[in-house]
Amino acid sequence: MLLELDKAGIRFGGLRAVQDLELKVAPGALYGLIGPNGAGKTTVFNLITGIYAPSEGDIRLSGASIVGKGPVAVARAGIARTFQNIRLFGGLSVLENVTVAMFRHQDATLMEAVFRAPRYAREEAEATAAALELLTTFGLAHVAHLGAEELPYGLRRRLEIARALATRPRLLLLDEPAAGMNPSEADELMHLIRWTRDTFSVTILLIEHHMPVVMGICERIAVLDHGARIAEGTPAEIRNDPVVIEAYLGAEVHA
Amino acid sequence: MKSPLFGYALVVLGIAAVWGIDQFVIPWTDAYLTNVLLRIGFNVIAVTGLALVLGFTGQFSLGHAGFMALGAYGAASLSLHLNVPPVLAVPLGGLIAGLAGLVVGVPSLRLSGDYLAVVTLGFNQIIIVVVQNTPFLGGALGLTGVPVATSFGWTFTWVLLAVVFMRNLLKSSHGRAFAAVRDNEIATRSLGVDTTRIKVTAFVVGAFWAGAAGALLGFYNSSIFPKQFEFDRSIELLAMVVLGGTASLSGPILAAIVLTALPEFLRVLGGWLIKACAPLVAAGLLDAPPEFLGRLSQYRMVIYSLVLIGMMITRPKGFLGGRELGDVLVGAWRRVRPSPA
Numbered sequence: 001m002l003l004e005l006d007k008a009g010i011r012f013g014g015l016r017a018v019q020d021l022e023l024k025v026a027p028g029a030l031y032g033l034i035g036p037n038g039a040g041k042t043t044v045f046n047l048i049t050g051i052y053a054p055s056e057g058d059i060r061l062s063g064a065s066i067v068g069k070g071p072v073a074v075a076r077a078g079i080a081r082t083f084q085n086i087r088l089f090g091g092l093s094v095l096e097n098v099t100v101a102m103f104r105h106q107d108a109t110l111m112e113a114v115f116r117a118p119r120y121a122r123e124e125a126e127a128t129a130a131a132l133e134l135l136t137t138f139g140l141a142h143v144a145h146l147g148a149e150e151l152p153y154g155l156r157r158r159l160e161i162a163r164a165l166a167t168r169p170r171l172l173l174l175d176e177p178a179a180g181m182n183p184s185e186a187d188e189l190m191h192l193i194r195w196t197r198d199t200f201s202v203t204i205l206l207i208e209h210h211m212p213v214v215m216g217i218c219e220r221i222a223v224l225d226h227g228a229r230i231a232e233g234t235p236a237e238i239r240n241d242p243v244v245i246e247a248y249l250g251a252e253v254h255a
Numbered sequence: 256m257k258s259p260l261f262g263y264a265l266v267v268l269g270i271a272a273v274w275g276i277d278q279f280v281i282p283w284t285d286a287y288l289t290n291v292l293l294r295i296g297f298n299v300i301a302v303t304g305l306a307l308v309l310g311f312t313g314q315f316s317l318g319h320a321g322f323m324a325l326g327a328y329g330a331a332s333l334s335l336h337l338n339v340p341p342v343l344a345v346p347l348g349g350l351i352a353g354l355a356g357l358v359v360g361v362p363s364l365r366l367s368g369d370y371l372a373v374v375t376l377g378f379n380q381i382i383i384v385v386v387q388n389t390p391f392l393g394g395a396l397g398l399t400g401v402p403v404a405t406s407f408g409w410t411f412t413w414v415l416l417a418v419v420f421m422r423n424l425l426k427s428s429h430g431r432a433f434a435a436v437r438d439n440e441i442a443t444r445s446l447g448v449d450t451t452r453i454k455v456t457a458f459v460v461g462a463f464w465a466g467a468a469g470a471l472l473g474f475y476n477s478s479i480f481p482k483q484f485e486f487d488r489s490i491e492l493l494a495m496v497v498l499g500g501t502a503s504l505s506g507p508i509l510a511a512i513v514l515t516a517l518p519e520f521l522r523v524l525g526g527w528l529i530k531a532c533a534p535l536v537a538a539g540l541l542d543a544p545p546e547f548l549g550r551l552s553q554y555r556m557v558i559y560s561l562v563l564i565g566m567m568i569t570r571p572k573g574f575l576g577g578r579e580l581g582d583v584l585v586g587a588w589r590r591v592r593p594s595p596a
Binding site: 049051070071072075076080081083087088089090091092096099100101103104106108110113114115116117120121123124127163164167 | 259262420423424427428429430431432434435437438439441442443444445446447448449450456460502577
């Protein structure tokens, strides 16, 4: 398994935001994490990426525990993410938002950068070329030199995914990538996500609210409610699971 | 990318020009004007450092004058007690300040915003109190007998190096990392970039240039006083960055020039206004020119504050905002003369 959550949980005071969570994401999977508002989905992402440390259980990436590592170390281990409330670098251009994601793969020191040393120049040319290629595949090449803040909403979401991919991750976490999009935009984005998985051979775990969309592209889905996993399976299994239907629609009333 | 050799050649040419002016223009220049130019130079060097820390990395430092003090006292002591030539003592003063930046930065840059401001303010105060109570450093009376070595040539060689260094740094992969920390720290960490390390780096580099500026100042007057590096100087430098434009390098430099020259300008303006009052006095409309005109330059702090308040209301990102002077001028030129295409 690429990612394994083993009875992972976290408490905030008396609140068990996530409890006894079991999750197994195979390499190359396109895995969906769904659940009603407040079910703890983003908290799961924050646990995986090291923003929170789990109060119990273990989280493993390719078999090695990543518990206790901070966000920087987790990112370096190969996990990249996007955020529910988009977090781009507003003072940088679209292109720079992507090249900055390659910073940890660049070895040139500060002094080499200031003196424009050969190694710096080479790395910089490589990073720019790779970033432009990535922007082209994401349909953002024509806005590469605009400020990130000038982009319309949909393109910002795409840019955030492109930026995450620029870190060359093994696992990509997408937090509600289609939030705020109309159904056709969401549909288009989901095709882009599947295409990304196939092209970059990266494993994707995504949180999403748009049910048709998740059902359409994810191969496996876990359903979270009140911090606990209530179902796991293929989209067809999830769709007909009475527990899931109850969580989303409420229990049937027997008169 | 252009060959760096072109840039190196430009810097060498620039330094040659600076020394040309030093040799052939300065000897015939009014000593008062030269004094103002040199003080502009010290502030420009110091403000490039603060522009990196505050403007580009978004770390609210209120203790920049403390690093200037370390550079000034460090370099002067090396020169007085160990006979280190000033040419070497200036970069060493910068290194001493940079080292202090590392010591202060590592624990305190885990803090952010208001907390960091309080820590750096305290640091500035500690430096002043320590100097005031150290006889070795001259105490409150100041350190005297420092060799006079700062000339126009040396000051502006350092100005040129500071500005080119900072420009190249900001327009590089490291510069992007600084801006990323400022714009969104959580997102920066999620990219595997160690934000604490980036902030400490900015702090150390900023402290180095403040220290170099302080050292040059120390070798200029033959004496240095703790009073020169108190909190109000940190505020003055802060005002330059905020007025000139956070996320801009040329903006703060421009503000450093204007704000350093401002009291001198007010003095001259006061003189003119007194002269302009002469006909009124002669006509019997006034007994004497208003007294405050003679003290106009003392009102600079009032003017600073008013300009700062006005700027916060009308242009919260500073005079140039996130742009550079070159872009603004090119933009204005294009508006005046639209291209034929």
